[in-house]
Amino acid sequence: MLDLIVRNGTVVTPAGVEHVDIAVADGIIVGLFQSGHGEPPEAARTVDAAGLLVVPGGIDPHVHTNSVLPTAAESGIKCFGPDRVSEGAVHGGTTTLIDFAHWKPGEELWQSFERKGKEWSGSSYTDYALHGTFAQPEIPFEVLDQVPEVVAAGHGSFKVWMTNTTPTRPKQKTDVGHIWALMEKTAEAGAMLCVHGEDDDIVMYAYKRLQREQKTAVPYMPDAHNALSEQLSFQRVITLARHVGAPIYLMHVSAAEGIEAIREARGREQPVYGEVLPHYAYYTAEDYKRENGVIYHTYPSLKSAADRDAMWHSLVAGTLSTLATDGVCTDLDVKTRGQTILDATGGHAGVEVRMAVAYTEAVVRRGLPLNRFVDFTSANAAKIMGLYPHKGAIAVGSDADFALMETGLEWKITAADLHEADYTPWDGYEAAARNRLTVLRGQILVENGALRSPSPGGRLLKQSLSSDVASRPAC
Ligand SMILES: [Zn+2]
Ligand SMILES: [Zn+2]
CATH class of the missing domain: 3.20.20.140 (Metal-dependent hydrolases)
Structure with a gap:
């Protein structure tokens, strides 16, 4: 049996925008099936993504944590x-x-x-x-x-x-x-x-x-x-x-x-x-x-x-x-x-x-x-x-990392909506989309604005650069 199936979403895959159900087992995408065609396979958890945009989980390649801030070096503030x-x-x-x-x-x-x-x-x-x-x-x-x-x-x-x-x-x-x-x-x-x-x-x-x-x-x-x-x-x-x-x-x-x-x-x-x-x-x-x-x-x-x-x-x-x-x-x-x-x-x-x-x-x-x-x-x-x-794609064999985003919104961002700090440089910005559900390796981490994961289970990833990316402007 599958661990998770994400059904009826508008899914962005490397092939384009598709209406497919995403089948997940052991943290990996094991199948993509046309939505609404036949009975879906059995899964421990089904997420209905109707009306939502399903994209690969975001990757932010440039963040700093626990750095001593140069301006606050004397106090050691990080x-x-x-x-x-x-x-x-x-x-x-x-x-x-x-x-x-x-x-x-x-x-x-x-x-x-x-x-x-x-x-x-x-x-x-x-x-x-x-x-x-x-x-x-x-x-x-x-x-x-x-x-x-x-x-x-x-x-x-x-x-x-x-x-x-x-x-x-x-x-x-x-x-x-x-x-x-x-x-x-x-x-x-x-x-x-x-x-x-x-x-x-x-x-x-x-x-x-x-x-x-x-x-x-x-x-x-x-x-x-x-x-x-x-x-x-x-x-x-x-x-x-x-x-x-x-x-x-x-x-x-x-x-x-x-x-x-x-x-x-x-x-x-x-x-x-x-x-x-x-x-x-x-x-x-x-x-x-x-x-x-x-x-x-x-x-x-x-x-x-x-x-x-x-x-x-x-x-x-x-x-x-x-x-x-x-x-x-x-x-x-x-x-x-x-x-x-x-x-x-x-x-x-x-x-x-x-x-x-x-x-x-x-x-x-x-x-x-x-x-x-x-x-x-x-x-x-x-x-x-x-x-x-492994990351960055909704494709068979890739890690099952997804963001399910609601679009067509007028979400006025305030720091009170967010979890990272007591301010945001985006205060008052009107966003047309908001993430509703986050999946990491098949595990639902965030659902309806609440953290579902009992403990932080993120893993260190191994990097291996393709010769294509190393040899020409590949993306
Ligand atoms: Zn930096
Ligand atoms: Zn820099």
Whole structure:
């Protein structure tokens, strides 16, 4: 007998939009049957999805948990942990999160994954994976040599920073020579290299100039974290990747110039992938001027209306591949503690509403087909981070991860509706869709707004990048 059958939904599969019943056993999709044709197979639990949109559980490939916030370093305040973030995620229909395992000098590379993995193990409602990160100017040769073994163990992505972000926070930039060395290792081992692309020289000079002119209020953020910096750093790292023959993933693309650099690279068939954040595709630098405008901020920065519009255009055109949140979940008092370009806390709450906002902006406001909505909320992240087709697809053999979304709504979002923080940068936003039921590996986690899962049962996922994704712009 089946464990679960989801009947009568409008289901987005890799083949298109279909009216199929989804049969699940042992956490896996074992069959897709035309709805309404013959008697459905017997199942321990039947969910009637009539009138609901059924999509692969969302994948957010960029969230931070338990990070000490640079602006609150002295007090040691951290953003929320996997328990809180994953609870918000499953309420919103996201079933996989990817966080960061920071390597520390003196330890072996596998130890950083083990340390971060312990924070997630037994604490997460979603499945999860970890990007290895190097927040050091130099990566020792012996650590570079450990890259193949951790990739073989299933950790298929790494991240580096090209800037220290602000003059005041702990250093995190890796020198380009060492990024080159790491890229050679990741490419050879078959892993993805994720990059925070900003030109450190430009950013740090801009800070000096702005401080001299006493222009340090948050609305000056785009002057410090500007489009030129994004363009220069993207061009530099793309050139490096072309030289090495490495696939790269550019996180939080914020400017039209950054998109153009990605478009050019993909035009040469280079495997370069770009990520948008929902608020970069909705808000602009004008929103920094609102009361508590810092709640809309994530590094690099919000830009102009033209940049914002370019984000959606690029998702439609397929130049950019994923919609991630760069989630740094805190309550409002922590998020608003820094009120200048020197101490503003980056990242914010947003994991929970990502799917609803994406549906509203992409499908309803811009008429994108449903399969494209699935691409950038789930399938592409799975492909780029080596989780496909276990994740990111409603197909026979894939993990039974679904979001059942009610559409045609006018849901005015308030923080009180949500589970991730006491504020939301999406307060008052009218969403046209809302997640109603979430399934992870065949288990119903959320139903009618309530958490059904007795305990967090998320698992660490093994990443394995396909040669297609590693060798050309495959999605
Ligand atoms: Zn970043
Ligand atoms: Zn981030």
